[in-house]
Amino acid sequence: MDIFNARIGWTSFIIWFLRVLVCECVPLPDSGQNHSPQCPQLYPVNLQKQWEISVPDGFQINLTFTHVDIKSSITVLHDEKVLGKFCGNENSADGRHPGHQPILSPGSRLTLKIQLSDYNPDRNQNVGFSAQYQAIDIDECSAPEPEDGSGPLCSQICLNTLGSYRCACHHGYGLRSDQRTCMCKFGECRGRFSGVSKITSSFVDYHYSSCLQNGSRSEWLYEEHLNISFTFYGGLIMGLSVGLGFDLTHVTQKYALIIDCGEPEPLLNGGVTLLSGFQNQYLSVVQYHCNEPFYSSYGGINVSLTCEADGQWRSNHDVILRPACLPVCGRPTKQIENDFQRIIGGNDAAEHTIPWQALINVGSSRGGGMIIADRWILTGANVVVFNGQVQTPEAVSVYLGVTDVHQIIENPSLNVTAVHVHSEYNNSNYLNFDHDIALIKLKDPITFQAAIMPLCLPSEDDTYDTGMMGMVSGFGIADKGKLRFLTNKLKYVHVPVVEQKKCSNSLKGMPSSQTPKLTNNMFCAGTPEGGKDSCNGDSGSGFTLQSENGRFWAAGIVSWGLKCGQKGKYGFYTKVANYVDWINKIMRENIED
Known part of the structure; x- marks a missing residue:
């Protein structure tokens, strides 16, 4: 069990990351958001709350703290294994802010827990935290060999897939029933090979290009299908085998897929500006902004999102963010002159x-x-x-x-x-x-x-x-x-x-x-x-x-x-x-x- 534990003054802020093995029969989300209660308002005292974060098996959890605002402390107490010591806010000199670097879980289950003590001698002016998580595919093929001597996952070729992996073999070998080891498939060719045999295989390749539509540049995602046909032929001359050959033909088919992420989620008391791209399509970049000078962005950063190939708007941290605009207080747009007149006739x-x-x-x-x-x-x-x-x-x-x-x-x-x-x-x-x-x-x-x-x-x-x-x-x-x-x-x-x-x-x-x-x-x-x-x-x-x-x-x-x-x-x-x-x-x- 890995434990993140930060104690600030009398306020204890604790996050546990717990791996759990369960059997579920319902689809699990691949991304989400968690935040301390009432965020971005001030968090209450005497609070204990936890969230169970689960993603599909074969994935791990990529957790990013988008905002941490907890009262700073020069002492952070802990008595167990610590992933990080986080407190303060992004601009505090004495805090321990986690930044925006993601925290990667070892498995597909996490328990996120916040615990605050019931006594805080100072007035609380902090809003807590907010975090985004997303399922990240585990690349089983890049993992080191087990130390128990059981050997690699695949004896020849390991192919990583979403949520899992597959084994494959080199030419001339076949996959055994254990789906991980290979054995020789073909023996020496002997005797007469008569007739014509044709084997067709299809391959799919993805690449990106650009097209012009109505005179404007638009990004497209192309899907290329390559069909390869093998035609075998053979025969006997004077009772001797003359060998085996094949012809290869291929036909390429291209399908244009327009990736449209749709309109970005509207921002209360703010708006969205298209920085680049075309009609919210693939690789378009938008930026959220707040209605200044009356509102400012949560965390002080204007969030930019890119339309990705899966049709989702994502930030540079590969998470789906929902920015917030907070009211600006005590700053009128017009100043009063210091004339020191009376309200009694002033x-x-x-x-x-x-x-x-x-x-x-x-x-x-x-x-x-x-x-x-x-x-x-x-x-x-x-x-x-x-x-x-x-x-x-x-x-x-x-x-x-x-x-x-x-x-x-x-x-x-x-x-x-x-x-x-x-x-x-x-x-x-x-x-x-x-x-x-x-x-x-x-x-x-x-x-x-x-x-x-x-x-x-x-x-x-x-x-x-x-x-x-x-x-x-x-x-x-x-x-x-x-x-x-x-x-x-x-x-x-x-x-x-x-x-x-x-x-x-x-x-x-x-x-x-x-x-x-x-x-x-x-x-x-x-x-x-x-x-x-x-x-x-x-x-x-x-x-x-x-x-x-x-x-x-x-x-x-x-x-x-x-x-x-x-x-x-x-x-x-x-x-x-x-x-x-x-x-x-x-x-x-x-x-x-």
Whole structure:
């Protein structure tokens, strides 16, 4: 038994390759695909799963890992024979990525097993693995002679065939009943050989050529049949044998076979480009691509496929791939200028600058949210919970891609299938905003484009540094002079992250019966002189920060505040980084809904 065993931190990822001899009466597939559960989404913890991979007898399994993304580790523990130590991802410096070189099994049966421990101290941001397998014919004729002294498979000529082999003999020899050894077939020719005897044998040869069809170059596969006829003659002259001779004639017949692989499988959120060839015929090359800049290819590589002689599209690794396109998060196609205006009377957001913004209406109440996946909206629990009751999906209206509330007339709300509120949210007195977070699931997936794109979730490298400028957006309260009104335009403001101690001090002197409690699941932002803040109607919208690589990520959710934009007061936000595990858990557990 050969064992591949990689242990990463507390996560154990184990693949067994097990040879099994069984008797089956059903046809077995010659290729297939396996991947960790929920791939390309994040894989769950406490997982044990195995796949039985079988190909016809006489074949071995060619296994290629098309993607491996497992948390890297400097230590990979093992206590049995190891085929490889794989972890990390393709670009990680400390990982052990298997690359795209195939792993070849010794036989026609494999057991592929993944085992993950139930404890992972770090937040999981990895998607697991995907692998392709294909049946590869075993060339029995090239195998070395057995060490038991039984001799070669065939005493003279060994002919490899698909899934098996055959023995043949040189001229003048015949195959014995054991179908592997040869014996002399003809003795010395004596006496009279009279009459005419004719023996015809046919041979088939395959070769490739090209033809012109309608003025275009097209690749054809030719099948050439060569018929050879032997005519024997003989006789006696003066009682002496004059020998034996034969005439040889041959007729060549050619049959043109057009190999058509058909249309390649369509790619969701992507397309296919014909790089060379003609009408998806033999030796045509196509390349899959994703709809950039809104989607990127899984693994970062555009897959190219070639039409092979068996009518299948295959990659350079001789496997049939099904590429995937993943959404690009936090990278709007148009940037906002750093004008640092106020949302309380601040600037209108131009189209395509805040594409993750969602407008949420529940009855007569207005709130906001952030797109984080093609079926998921992140918002505040206070937006969807009234009087301690979670609102039904039918009562929640979600609008995307709008920068003006009047646009909802032309853009009907999306169907909501579920509302998930954090189980520890309890704000019956409207003074406890701890765990103010909720997820809204849409019935149908979103196709991302310039006006609608997702926001990234926090990663392990993202931090909340005091003074970092964040951006708040929403359709909430704005002002004009001394007047305040509910804006119909999407507005934004840039405000800095405030030190937690200053956040706490800003609440001192306020009546405890009227002031929510500050917890470690919150942070505040704003300026001590006031004038820049989120306000009523902005609840559930996002407070975003920008990484060094230019990617925007969801740092906070507009939660609560005292006296919008007043001097010495700040806006308070749910700290999204504390809830990444909860968000991923909800999305994983409800992926099939």
